[in-house]
Amino acid sequence: MSGEEEENAAELKIGDEFLKAKCLMNCEVSLILDHKYEQLQQSSDDPMNQVSQVFEKSLQYVKRFSRYKNPDAARQVREILARYQLAEFELCVLGNLCPETVEEAIAMVPSIKVDIFFFSFV
Amino acid sequence: MFFHIVLERNMQLHPRYFGRNLRDNLVAKLMKDVEGTCSGRHGFVVAVTGIENVGKGLIRDGTGFVTFPVKYQCVVFRPFKGEILEAVVTMVNKMGFFAEAGPVQIFVSNHLIPDDMEFQSGDMPNYTTSDGSVKIQKDSEVRLKIIGTRVDATEIFCIGTIKDDFLGVINDPVAI
Numbered sequence: 001m002s003g004e005e006e007e008n009a010a011e012l013k014i015g016d017e018f019l020k021a022k023c024l025m026n027c028e029v030s031l032i033l034d035h036k037y038e039q040l041q042q043s044s045d046d047p048m049n050q051v052s053q054v055f056e057k058s059l060q061y062v063k064r065f066s067r068y069k070n071p072d073a074a075r076q077v078r079e080i081l082a083r084y085q086l087a088e089f090e091l092c093v094l095g096n097l098c099p100e101t102v103e104e105a106i107a108m109v110p111s112i113k114v115d116i117f118f119f120s121f122v
Numbered sequence: 123m124f125f126h127i128v129l130e131r132n133m134q135l136h137p138r139y140f141g142r143n144l145r146d147n148l149v150a151k152l153m154k155d156v157e158g159t160c161s162g163r164h165g166f167v168v169a170v171t172g173i174e175n176v177g178k179g180l181i182r183d184g185t186g187f188v189t190f191p192v193k194y195q196c197v198v199f200r201p202f203k204g205e206i207l208e209a210v211v212t213m214v215n216k217m218g219f220f221a222e223a224g225p226v227q228i229f230v231s232n233h234l235i236p237d238d239m240e241f242q243s244g245d246m247p248n249y250t251t252s253d254g255s256v257k258i259q260k261d262s263e264v265r266l267k268i269i270g271t272r273v274d275a276t277e278i279f280c281i282g283t284i285k286d287d288f289l290g291v292i293n294d295p296v297a298i
Binding site for chain 2: 008010011014018022025026029051052055057058062064089096097099104108109
């Protein structure tokens with residue numbers, strides 16, 4: 001339990017399991033959930049009955065907050081952000097929120113402050 | 123934040139499901155059991171995306187049930203304290219407002235709403251700045267920071283703030 005009390009995404013303290021895990025941006029989740037929904041539609045007449053409320057809410061949410069409607073754009077964004085030494089979590093927060101200035105980016109992902117050295121050369 | 127992780131679970135299967143479709147039955151039961159559930163450690167399991175491995179089944183003593191250890195990949199949603207994300211406002215009252223980000227509900231107390239925003243009651247209760255330029259009401263999109271999470275038996279509940287820099291109502295994002 002003590003691990004959870006120290007948890008703080010602003011300092012990238014999210015636990016080893018999630019630090020090493022694959023993080024997904026909203027647009028990427030949208031593609032996965034759409035695909036799954038299509039699979040369900042093919043195998044049964046009424047897919048809406050089969051999905052949980054969690055699935056439905058998540059699907060609505062990622063569709064509404066996807067910044068990139070085009071899967072190619074999403075891939076490009078990930079490619080570009082992956083060039084910097086960012087953690088997966090940081091990469092996805094930036095991809096999801098699209099900060100317009102450096103100040104905003106640091107406010108959204110305070111843990112990148114240590115990487116500001118890289119950003120200043122972009 | 124959404125993650126794609128591998129989880130493991132021991133599935134118990136009744137002998138009536140043994141036979142040619144054993145694996146299909148196992149996978150179907152797994153999805154039914156696990157999708158939509160929530161744990162404090164991994165958050166909400168939104169969808170199972172694939173089965174990585176099904177171990178050898180062990181027959182339980184005394185019953186005919188067999189336990190299979192199953193490793194599966196899934197999409198989970200796990201909110202973190204200190205995380206900043208976007209949410210949809212679902213209810214506004216004088217104590218603050220409730221917002222939803224996917225499966226998780228977040229409450230923002232009026233103490234954590236900027237001082238220049240005041241509660242206006244009425245048909246569409248809302249928080250508005252004194253000059254009326256910014257309004258938070260049902261269905262508004264806001265960017266907030268999670269400052270605390272509480273784990274229940276079946277769900278995670280969060281407390282948030284919009285008092286920091288760059289938080290608050292979002293203007294329409296430009297879709298690329």
